[in-house]
Amino acid sequence: MNKQKENTEKDFNERDEIEQRKAKLAELRKNGNPFRNDFRRDSLSAELKARYEELSKEELEEQPIRVKVAGRMMTRRVMGKAAFAHLQDMSGQIQLYVKRDSLPEGRYMEFKRWDIGDIIGAEGVMFKTKTGELSIMVDEIHLLTKALRPLPEKFHGLADQETRYRQRYLDLIVNEKSREVFKKRSAIIDYIRRYLMGRGFIEVETPMMQVIPGGATARPFITHHNSLDMQLYLRIAPELYLKRLVVGGFEKVFEINRNFRNEGLSTRHNPEFTMLEWYQAYADYHELMDLTEDLIRSLAKEVLGSTTVIYQGREYDLSKPFHRMTVKESILAFNPEIAPEQLADREAAKTFAEKLGIPVKDSYGLGKIQIEIFEKTVESSLDEPTFITAYPTEVSPLARRNDEDPFVTDRFEFFIAGREIANGFSELNDPEDQAERFRKQVEEMEAGDEEAMHFDADYIRALEHGMPPTAGEGIGIDRLVMFLTDSASIRDVLLFPHMRPKVKN
RNA sequence: GGGUCGUUAGCUCAGCUGGUAGAGCAGUGGACUUUUAAUCCAUUGGUCAUAGGUUCGAAUCCUAUACGACCCA
Numbered sequence: 001m002n003k004q005k006e007n008t009e010k011d012f013n014e015r016d017e018i019e020q021r022k023a024k025l026a027e028l029r030k031n032g033n034p035f036r037n038d039f040r041r042d043s044l045s046a047e048l049k050a051r052y053e054e055l056s057k058e059e060l061e062e063q064p065i066r067v068k069v070a071g072r073m074m075t076r077r078v079m080g081k082a083a084f085a086h087l088q089d090m091s092g093q094i095q096l097y098v099k100r101d102s103l104p105e106g107r108y109m110e111f112k113r114w115d116i117g118d119i120i121g122a123e124g125v126m127f128k129t130k131t132g133e134l135s136i137m138v139d140e141i142h143l144l145t146k147a148l149r150p151l152p153e154k155f156h157g158l159a160d161q162e163t164r165y166r167q168r169y170l171d172l173i174v175n176e177k178s179r180e181v182f183k184k185r186s187a188i189i190d191y192i193r194r195y196l197m198g199r200g201f202i203e204v205e206t207p208m209m210q211v212i213p214g215g216a217t218a219r220p221f222i223t224h225h226n227s228l229d230m231q232l233y234l235r236i237a238p239e240l241y242l243k244r245l246v247v248g249g250f251e252k253v254f255e256i257n258r259n260f261r262n263e264g265l266s267t268r269h270n271p272e273f274t275m276l277e278w279y280q281a282y283a284d285y286h287e288l289m290d291l292t293e294d295l296i297r298s299l300a301k302e303v304l305g306s307t308t309v310i311y312q313g314r315e316y317d318l319s320k321p322f323h324r325m326t327v328k329e330s331i332l333a334f335n336p337e338i339a340p341e342q343l344a345d346r347e348a349a350k351t352f353a354e355k356l357g358i359p360v361k362d363s364y365g366l367g368k369i370q371i372e373i374f375e376k377t378v379e380s381s382l383d384e385p386t387f388i389t390a391y392p393t394e395v396s397p398l399a400r401r402n403d404e405d406p407f408v409t410d411r412f413e414f415f416i417a418g419r420e421i422a423n424g425f426s427e428l429n430d431p432e433d434q435a436e437r438f439r440k441q442v443e444e445m446e447a448g449d450e451e452a453m454h455f456d457a458d459y460i461r462a463l464e465h466g467m468p469p470t471a472g473e474g475i476g477i478d479r480l481v482m483f484l485t486d487s488a489s490i491r492d493v494l495l496f497p498h499m500r501p502k503v504k505n
Numbered sequence: 506g507g508g509u510c511g512u513u514a515g516c517u518c519a520g521c522u523g524g525u526a527g528a529g530c531a532g533u534g535g536a537c538u539u540u541u542a543a544u545c546c547a548u549u550g551g552u553c554a555u556a557g558g559u560u561c562g563a564a565u566c567c568u569a570u571a572c573g574a575c576c577c578a
Contacts, residue, residue, distance in 0.1 A: 016532085017531075017532050017533090017550090020532070020533080077541065077544090078537085078543095079538065079540065079543075081537085083538090083540085084540045084541065099538060100538075116532095129540075131539080133539095133540090133541075149515075150532075151531080152515080152516045152517080152530095152531090153517050153530050154516090154530070154542070155517075155529090157517085158516070158517090159518095160573090161573065162572070163516095174516090267575085357578090489574090499572090499573085500571090
């Protein structure tokens with residue numbers, strides 16, 4: 001013990017930084033709980049800047065404005081008996097000017113022992129420095145929370161992608177761009193919610209754990225309920241529950257919530273992702289397209305302040321009317337070598353698909369083959385905002401058949417920058433047709449398609465009670481946020497993206 | 506699933522055709538009462554992702570694995 005004391009000075013230099021900070025914390029503990037929670041701020045840094053930035057040096061001196069702020073100390077420049085520091089709170093940063101002679105006796109020495117990254121509270125009056133930066137002349141300052149680990153480098157920030165995703169809190173502390181993305185994400189969701197509420201929609205929450213996973217074709221996650229001793233699925237979509245609500249008389253409903261799909265990870269896919277779905281009775285898919293166009297246009301205006309969006313170096317003008325074309329038209333447009341007759345004949349279409357390297361299973365009908373061709377040759381080229389309509393009935397088991405051409409449905413998908421953002425259709429409310437389509441899906445499942453739908457008898461029963469003519473749509477919120485925040489990867493718009501566990505230490 | 510690239514100090518990065526592991530920031534000690542990537546002086550800090558292999562000698566070459574990034578399916 002004594003030996004330790006003797007060597008304190010020397011050891012101190014040789015211990016690593018975390019140990020040094022822990023030693024400082026141990027010192028602090030001697031004077032009571034250092035994790036105090038009795039400081040109350042009255043201002044946020046951004047508010048102060050908004051209110052007082054315009055005032056001159058002299059105006060600030062004439063009428064002293066006292067403020068209390070709190071946050072993380074991000075930088076510190078000590079010049080003998082005075083120091084500057086930047087304090088970061090959720091709104092931004094404000095500079096503190098800390099003078100020994102303005103503080104209570106001994107406080108300045110304590111301040112000098114605090115570290116970058118510590119959470120502090122400060123009190124003082126607003127002033128402007130020589131260079132004109134709005135700052136606080138501090139006369140009272142407290143350490144509120146000791147940070148035991150050092151922050152990433154102040155100038156370059158945190159650049160390592162992996163650490164940014166795995167330790168998002170560090171990314172958020174240090175990278176303003178990252179904070180901006182998630183603030184925008186919040187603003188986007190808030191706008192969508194207000195937009196729909198303003199149009200008379202009711203927000204609802206439907207089961208995330210479902211007995212029968214439905215509403216989309218995708219592999220589900222399976223879990224187990226112990227006391228019921230039964231298998232449950234994490235939902236792949238809320239669709240069938242939302243439509244039950246329409247049957248129940250909730251004629252305009254929406255839900256913004258998580259879906260789970262047991263599929264691969266990529267820059268566009270995370271196992272859990274956020275989906276907006278809404279359903280409106282007495283409407284069809286044309287009205288949905290109009291609404292989608294208006295929603296996205298007004299959303300950009302509200303959140304970005306402009307209908308011009310720069311995404312990955314390309315400019316998108318959302319003020320222009322969005323393109324609309326059918327699946328068939330788009331395939332023909334992007335594959336000049338294919339003739340319309342070829343696309344109308346299963347064998348000819350199959351030959352064409354195989355030439356493209358698409359494996360065509362025997363179970364594939366013409367519609368499925370068309371969609372495979374579409375996904376391979378068209379989708380990623382749909383750069384400008386585009387609605388693609390008239391999806392084959394074969395691949396649209398929940399959508400209403402088109403009255404003129406029952407081969408296709410009254411369905412569309414919406415694309416920007418080569419990515420599917422939305423999927424909507426006039427709903428299939430004919431219970432007998434729906435039952436037939438479910439049976440087809442079950443056949444496909446039995447043939448080995450793990451993404452095919454289950455037969456949901458309870459849903460059919462609901463339809464048998466009568467669902468009014470309805471249109472419904474889903475928008476992938478993450479992909480929309482990617483587009484509006486110029487993010488290349490879905491991981492950049494998810495606070496905690498799924499990562500492989502890393503065994504470290 | 507296949508391909509390409511990456512992993513070096515707490516962070517950001519150098520490290521050439523194999524020859525004793527480097528800088529800046531952060532930290533520590535000192536100077537400094539309007540700085541802002543503060544400045545000046547001094548200084549601590551490394552299982553070079555992991556495991557093998559080649560070699561007198563490996564951060565460097567080879568193989569495998571882990572994790573990540575990008576592209577393709």
